[in-house]
Amino acid sequence: MQALLNLFAQLIKKPYLFVGEHPFYTELVSFLNGYFVRIKEEDNEAGIFIDEFIQFICDYYGIKNVKRNGLTVINLFTDNEEQAFYKFLELLNEFLLIKKINL
Secondary structure (H helix, E strand, O other): OHHHHHHHHHHHHOOHHHHOOOOOHHHHHHHHHHHHHHHHHHOHHHHHHHHHHHHHHHHHHOOOOOOOOHHHHHHHOOOOHHHHHHHHHHHHHHHHHHOOOOO
């Protein structure tokens, strides 16, 4: 779980490390989907956290029964890649507050 939280802390503080100079959400989603597959195999607690976060995103937008590719929901409700990227960070911060996790 700590590895996932460290990743999120880095993402919030230095997003350019993950997506380069321009905040393209689809690039972030591609990276995270790969990372999530790996971390879920190694860390059950992190896997549960990821599933809960994706459910939080879906609930935020009123979307039901989305399991796979839940991160792409944000793109459906934003106007462009940059807006989606920053909405993801906003929702991540909100979820971390709800979970009472300080990075």
